[in-house]
Amino acid sequence: MNITKLLTAFACATALLMSASFAADKTCCEKAKEAGKECSHKCCIDAKKDGKVCEKCNPKTEEKK
Numbered sequence: 894m895n896i897t898k899l900l901t902a903f904a905c906a907t908a909l910l911m912s913a914s915f916a917a918d919k920t921c922c923e924k925a926k927e928a929g930k931e932c933s934h935k936c937c938i939d940a941k942k943d944g945k946v947c948e949k950c951n952p953k954t955e956e957k958k
Contacts, residue, residue, distance in 0.1 A: 920951050 925932040932938070932950070940947040 922947070922951055 919927075921934055922932040922937055931941075934947070934950060936949055937947040937951075
């Protein structure tokens, strides 16, 4: 009976940690956009003035993987 409780607790903890790791994949600009705001990082503001996207905060999709 104790092993069942231990395995259940371990499975729940693993699921919780996995869901948190998937949520952390968003960039600062994506998080700000979801909140209905503009990104407040200086590098992102400067890049937006030039009509670009900050490479530091928004790496290319190949580099994210």
